[in-house]
Amino acid sequence: MTMRNLAPGLVVGLLFGGGLALSDMINPARVLAFLDIAGHWDPTLAFVMAGALLPSALGYLVARRMRRPLLAEELCIPESRTVETRLIAGAALFGMGWGLVGLCPGPAIAALGLGLWQPWLFVVAMLAGMALHRIVAAAPAADPLAVRPTSGEGS
Amino acid sequence: MAPLEPLSPLVGIAGGLLIGGAAALLLILSGRIAGVSGMAAAATRIADKGPPWTLAAAFVAGLPLGTWVVAAFVRGPDVNMASSVPMLVAAGLLVGFGTRLGNGCTSGHGVCGMARLSPRSIAATLTFMAAGFATVFVIRHGIGG
Numbered sequence: 202m203t204m205r206n207l208a209p210g211l212v213v214g215l216l217f218g219g220g221l222a223l224s225d226m227i228n229p230a231r232v233l234a235f236l237d238i239a240g241h242w243d244p245t246l247a248f249v250m251a252g253a254l255l256p257s258a259l260g261y262l263v264a265r266r267m268r269r270p271l272l273a274e275e276l277c278i279p280e281s282r283t284v285e286t287r288l289i290a291g292a293a294l295f296g297m298g299w300g301l302v303g304l305c306p307g308p309a310i311a312a313l314g315l316g317l318w319q320p321w322l323f324v325v326a327m328l329a330g331m332a333l334h335r336i337v338a339a340a341p342a343a344d345p346l347a348v349r350p351t352s353g354e355g356s
Numbered sequence: 357m358a359p360l361e362p363l364s365p366l367v368g369i370a371g372g373l374l375i376g377g378a379a380a381l382l383l384i385l386s387g388r389i390a391g392v393s394g395m396a397a398a399a400t401r402i403a404d405k406g407p408p409w410t411l412a413a414a415f416v417a418g419l420p421l422g423t424w425v426v427a428a429f430v431r432g433p434d435v436n437m438a439s440s441v442p443m444l445v446a447a448g449l450l451v452g453f454g455t456r457l458g459n460g461c462t463s464g465h466g467v468c469g470m471a472r473l474s475p476r477s478i479a480a481t482l483t484f485m486a487a488g489f490a491t492v493f494v495i496r497h498g499i500g501g
Contacts, residue, residue: 206410209385214418215425216378217390217463222426222433224371225363230436234360236492243360245368250466252372253379257471260380270387277387277407278472279459284479291458292465292480296487298450301495302438305451305462307392307419312435314420315427319437323448324396330452331393331402338456 205272218311224249227312229303236300361434379468386411391464392419393455403456458484 225231226249234243269275299305304312304323312320379390388407397403398412406412427433438444455461458480460469465484469477 203410206386206408207414209382210411210414211418211421213378213382213385213390214415215422216374216381216418217392217415218419218422219426220371220374220376220378220422221419222371222423223374223430224368225434226371227423227433228435229438230360231363233492236488237496238489239493239497241360243362244365245363248365248368249372249375252369253376253467254372254471256373256376257379257467258376260376260383261468261472263380264383264387267384270383270385272385273387275387276383278389279469279474279476282475284476288458288476288480289483291454291456292483293458293487294450294454295458295461296454296484297491298447298454299462299484300488300491301443301447301450304437304447305392306396306455307461307463309448309451310392310396310416311419311423312433312437314424315433315435317435317437319439319444322441322444323451326445326448327452328396328400328402330449330454331397331400331456332452333449334453334456335402 209272217307220249220253221308221311224252227308227315229308231303232305232308233300233303236303375463376467376471379463379471382415383468389464389468390415391460391468392416393452393461394459394464397456454484 221227225245231243231245234241235246264270264276302323306327309320309323309327313324382388382390388411394403394406395412395415398406398409399416401409423433460480465477465480470481
């Protein structure tokens with residue numbers, strides 16, 4: 202079981218991180234330049250997203266037609282199609298944090314090996330935010346936006 | 357802020373192909389969504405559900421390795437990062453809390469969810485993009501120009 206998870210996890214993580222580094226998405230200045238529509242706008246993030254969506258869509262079409270994944274028992278894809286307040290609120294908070302410094306989870310973790318302290322501080326704060334959500338979500342109806350722990354979706 | 361050195365669209369697309377190719381590979385091999393916030397939550401056991409720990413931990417470890425490979429063979433990283441401690445902490449907290457509440461980030465919703473035309477992921481991506489644009493606008497052009 203372990204090797205069936207370790208090897209694909211490592212290879213996929215390496216390719217993913219390599220893609221982020223190659224396209225300069227690990228550089229927050231590049232991401233912020235995309236988000237700064239009123240400044241010196243940089244289109245790179247749009248090219249990266251377009252390049253990523255094509256193989257991602259093809260992979261989905263292939264995976265859906267397979268009886269099961271090559272190294273796992275079943276395809277784990279979120280089936281909910283309901284757009285609820287919790288989803289939008291979460292995405293809005295995430296977008297605000299993203300816009301503050303230009304880091305989202307992938308690039309922040311991919312930048313941990315660069316010898317800079319900033320990605321480490323950001324990732325520690327991010328994990329604290331995740332843990333905080335878990336605590337809030339576990340408290341019975343303390344927050345109407347987070348009455349249930351989140352499912353294993355997306356992310 | 358000084359304008360960035362432009363990056364060739366082809367390099368951006370090539371990086372995107374790697375990212376999307378990695379997501380496709382994970383789906384075909386392990387049947388899982390390559391969502392980094394979910395992987396990080398599973399790797400640290402903050403989330404109980406989601407991908408197996410070994411898969412998540414290996415994926416998270418692989419991300420900086422990919423950066424090293426590119427730095428060693430393609431292009432040294434020229435990373436320009438905010439260094440205000442309160443800003444980094446506030447941003448990290450928002451990103452961590454928000455991605456758990458909204459079930460995903462740029463990878464899970466943006467790269468994976470949009471590729472299968474999930475209405476939830478499209479709504480989430482439009483929302484975090486809009487929030488990102490608005491936040492940068494306020495910071496760079498709103499308060500004190």
